Amino acid sequence: MSGDDKKHDKKHDKKHDKKHDKKHDKNHDKKHETEAIDDVVTRLAKKFDGVPKEHVAKVVAEAYDGLQSAKLRDYIPVLVEHSAKQTLKNEKRKG
Template sequence: MDDTEKPDTIAKITERLAARYPEAPRPLVGRIVAEEYGTLDDSRIRTYIPTLVEHRAKDRLNREFNAQSAEL
């Protein structure tokens, strides 16, 4: 995986997570995915970046939106 695939990867992960978390605003999902991608941008082994980004973004969305559900 190289940097030319970054925008496509972010878009695909954002699409999947936006469908999984419809209560989350799509721009927020995209921002979270981009932030998580950024934390791994300097990784030497790039093969697993999409999987790691999706997992980390999903964890953040779970924390934020499960906490909001508990407050209601």
């Protein structure tokens, strides 16, 4: 294999590694985000003790669905929790 071929292969390997790392990071981030959303359901179910956990999960899922197109994913769990908590409080007030 010539020197140019080796350089090309090395360059190709680096590009492939970067793509693989990005894909791996996205999968890892998605898994982390999903776990964080599960934690939101658990916290809110404890906070709203009289509300069935299934309903809390539905409210959280609706809030989460509304943020699926967001580009910046870091704060999604916090925003979901805030939105779901407001919805649950409003439902409680309305009786």
